[in-house]
Amino acid sequence: MRSRRPPYERGKSEGVSDSLFDVPGDAGGSSAAPTSAPLAVRMRPASLDEVVGQENLLRQGSPLRRLVEGSGAASVILYGPPGTGKTTLASLVSQATGRRFEALSALSAGVKEVRAVIDNARRAAAYGEQTVLFIDEVHRFSKTQQDALLAAVENRVVLLVAATTENPSFSVVAPLLSRSLILQLQPLTADNIRTVVLRAIEDPRGLGGAVTVDDDAVDLLVQLSAGDARRALTALEVAAETGEHVSVETIEQSLDKAAVRYDRDGDQHYDVISAFIKSIRGSDVDAALHYLARMLVAGEDPRFVARRLMILASEDIGMADPSALQTAVAAAQTVQLIGMPEAQLTLAHATVHLATAPKSNAVTTALGAAMNDIRSGKAGLVPAHLRDGHYAGAAKLGNAVGYRYPHDDPDGVVPQQYPPDEVVGVDYYKPTNHGAEREIASRLDKLRAIIRRRR
Numbered sequence: 001m002r003s004r005r006p007p008y009e010r011g012k013s014e015g016v017s018d019s020l021f022d023v024p025g026d027a028g029g030s031s032a033a034p035t036s037a038p039l040a041v042r043m044r045p046a047s048l049d050e051v052v053g054q055e056n057l058l059r060q061g062s063p064l065r066r067l068v069e070g071s072g073a074a075s076v077i078l079y080g081p082p083g084t085g086k087t088t089l090a091s092l093v094s095q096a097t098g099r100r101f102e103a104l105s106a107l108s109a110g111v112k113e114v115r116a117v118i119d120n121a122r123r124a125a126a127y128g129e130q131t132v133l134f135i136d137e138v139h140r141f142s143k144t145q146q147d148a149l150l151a152a153v154e155n156r157v158v159l160l161v162a163a164t165t166e167n168p169s170f171s172v173v174a175p176l177l178s179r180s181l182i183l184q185l186q187p188l189t190a191d192n193i194r195t196v197v198l199r200a201i202e203d204p205r206g207l208g209g210a211v212t213v214d215d216d217a218v219d220l221l222v223q224l225s226a227g228d229a230r231r232a233l234t235a236l237e238v239a240a241e242t243g244e245h246v247s248v249e250t251i252e253q254s255l256d257k258a259a260v261r262y263d264r265d266g267d268q269h270y271d272v273i274s275a276f277i278k279s280i281r282g283s284d285v286d287a288a289l290h291y292l293a294r295m296l297v298a299g300e301d302p303r304f305v306a307r308r309l310m311i312l313a314s315e316d317i318g319m320a321d322p323s324a325l326q327t328a329v330a331a332a333q334t335v336q337l338i339g340m341p342e343a344q345l346t347l348a349h350a351t352v353h354l355a356t357a358p359k360s361n362a363v364t365t366a367l368g369a370a371m372n373d374i375r376s377g378k379a380g381l382v383p384a385h386l387r388d389g390h391y392a393g394a395a396k397l398g399n400a401v402g403y404r405y406p407h408d409d410p411d412g413v414v415p416q417q418y419p420p421d422e423v424v425g426v427d428y429y430k431p432t433n434h435g436a437e438r439e440i441a442s443r444l445d446k447l448r449a450i451i452r453r454r455r
Contacts, residue, residue, distance in 0.1 A: 075160035080185025083228030139171035187227030306332035318363035320435035358435030380420030
């Protein structure tokens, strides 16, 4: 007998799923993924009991557990690295009692598709059904597309479950952030990944025990995963296609190299460059080279790295080693002139120089202090003897009258007021005892003593 469908569902093809993935119990779905599906899809947890990792988010009474169990009402944005369970959790939320499930991908859906889903959700609500709307890669939605969701989320026409690998603070509009819970998923631990791999080897949904995997091969899969369960299962599946026994050699032959998890437009881009700069600032040359290599292997724009090195040379080294900026500028010019892959050696050269150079933020601090004084109103008149005197009538105004030319003095330094009255005697630049600034500090005391001496 043909099942009756509510009016808001009519027009959809019978037996066809509109979702990005089929959910157990949905029309068009089944209790298990087809055997032709990738291993990572077949092994997706069907219940909370099968979820590994994220214990803090799934503890009893937590907002996410309530949502999965059907009692939560707040929209959520799941933020975390690939392969940590964002799509799995969205799938489990969709199975909550009395809820419809709709899924959109930000890669293919536009404003029209978003509005169509919301219209269907409103009609479903009239029949007492709440709609769960899962949006994958939500950071790829434009501001207009995100704005189209606001009213529906605020009025709970839809319960939004969005997934993103990027920090929502940078990629999701503020009104949508304020209407959602932000839940950060952590990378899976080595033990978590091991559990996932061993389950896939034995579980009937996975390899069903038909393939034996050496213990050291499991260790290698865990290592290659870098906290991404999907990557580990994909590597296992490829290796298992070669026969009934998987060894370390099998895996190495199946995979050219471990892919570096690094999204040039996402969080990893900002996190790795941040760690790179902080390692150089902290004088850890080995850590700095690690992060540089990570960026280069992932295909980061070398010009971006070179620009950051130039900034760091003034910000964190300054006059402690004036040649650091020269090296950074030369590296940037070399990147432009010779390109990759040869320029990677130049970037390494500059990284080693800057990481091992003495550090000082005295230049940065000096400029900041001077700018703060300007903003607070300490920007008085330029002393008359320093004003421009190269025009008719300047002398009558007192401009440039009494100016002492330093080169007329044997020492090249003369007593003379240079700053406005408001900041006379203020020491903005305070050199450290690091590197070349040690000598500068000694000379600076003598210079200030002469310049500020009153006649």
